[in-house]
Amino acid sequence: NRVKSVRLLFLPLYYYAILFEIRYIYDAELKTWRIAQLFEKISPLDERRRCLLCGKIICNVRNHYYVHFPGKYSCNLCPAVYTRSDTLLMHSRSKHPEHSN
Numbered sequence: 001n002r003v004k005s006v007r008l009l010f011l012p013l014y015y016y017a018i019l020f021e022i023r024y025i026y027d028a029e030l031k032t033w034r035i036a037q038l039f040e041k042i043s044p045l046d047e048r049r050r051c052l053l054c055g056k057i058i059c060n061v062r063n064h065y066y067v068h069f070p071g072k073y074s075c076n077l078c079p080a081v082y083t084r085s086d087t088l089l090m091h092s093r094s095k096h097p098e099h100s101n
Helices: 002-008 013-019 027-037 061-068 085-095
Strands: 039-041 049-051
Touching (some): 027 039
Antiparallel strands (some): 039 049
16 A cells, blocks of 8 residues: 555654664665655666656656655745755855845
């Protein structure tokens, strides 16, 4: 069942440790695994994949992942959202220099 398998992807980290008897797992590895589970290969010869959440066929898995799960660093002055704090800082300095320290 796809709905169950997609729900499984978003369990808290400690559930993965219990379910898969993993002693240590790194956040980056878990994120890579989660991303891989959201996309299915169309054919063995093609690099494109189908998103299991929206059905779109995409070429860049990481970029499409952020369509569904945007970053957690948002600009207070405009609707921009980033996945990294340093990228938000660069945005603030370039787009809103009057508010930068």
